[in-house]
Amino acid sequence: MLKRLWIYSKEMYPVIPRLLLGFIVFGEIYFIILLNNGITDFHLGVQEVVGGFTVFSFLFWLRIADDLKDYELDCRLFSERPLPSGRVKKKDIITLAAILITFTTIINFIFMNNFGFFVFLYTYGSLMAIWFFMKHKIQKSLLLAVVTHNPVQLILNLYIISFTCIKYDLEPFTLINALALLTLYFPALIWEVSRKIRAPKDETEYVTYSKLFGYKKPVYFVLILTLVDIVTNIILVWNLSTLSVILLVINVAWMTERFLTFIKDPEKYKIVDKVERYTYIQETIMLITIPVFLYFGRIYFF
Incomplete structure (x- = not known):
């Protein structure tokens, strides 16, 4: 066994x-x-x-x-x-x-x-x-x-x-606890929906959101969730590092561009692969913020 x-x-x-x-x-x-x-x-x-x-x-x-x-x-x-x-x-x-x-x-x-x-x-x-x-x-x-x-x-x-x-x-x-409650919920939901979005040619008998609603509507849905999620992350690190805020914004801007590209050409790549990369970068930024703040204090850029 x-x-x-x-x-x-x-x-x-x-x-x-x-x-x-x-x-x-x-x-x-x-x-x-x-x-x-x-x-x-x-x-x-x-x-x-x-x-x-x-x-x-x-x-x-x-x-x-x-x-x-x-x-x-x-x-x-x-x-x-x-x-x-x-x-x-x-x-x-x-x-x-x-x-x-x-x-x-x-x-x-x-x-x-x-x-x-x-x-x-x-x-x-x-x-x-x-x-x-x-x-x-x-x-x-x-x-x-x-x-x-x-x-x-x-x-x-x-x-x-x-x-x-x-x-x-x-x-x-508190607001902080409410945001912390959501901070790893949204990425899980975004990933769960994204892994069931496929280009029309890739659909099988497996039920996906793209099969039910077309591939564009689910992508717009996860795009909105991603933007809401990044707001919760920015609020959580705002008092710890404005550098982290900048990096989070750059990352979500890249992911937004990936979503829009997929909407134009769904055969270009699997959207869940881009979501996973985005999430890893996002969570890495959040994690690195903690030791950096403890060692250097708040890093100001604005």
């Missing part, structure tokens, strides 16, 4: 990169909130490690749940994947999910100060795994699926924010 799980993780959820991503997601929200509240005396310890691991573990659980939910569809459209191909068995990933959830629950109960938010997060994730008891409706509707499933990123962000506010005795209902 271990060999099969290695195959699964390697192809579907590479452990090291995704573990790093878990700590990046946790750290970005954690430090952005603290710095915007004027806190630079951080009390780092095992709780932050548990928090970062929880992000990794939860997203791993969602990956497994998606593969189990979409098994029949994947057998038709993505037969080369580990589970549909038979290289990995259902019981393998079910066992892995059980171990992950049990271990993550135990360490959160022992070490974290926001166990109620943890339970809320995993309850929502579990409801997603069973289609909120409405599989016959949600599975057939792309819009219902995104409306019911995508908010889980908000709940994951809330888990991080709640821990940070409780640990440092911060006011929970």
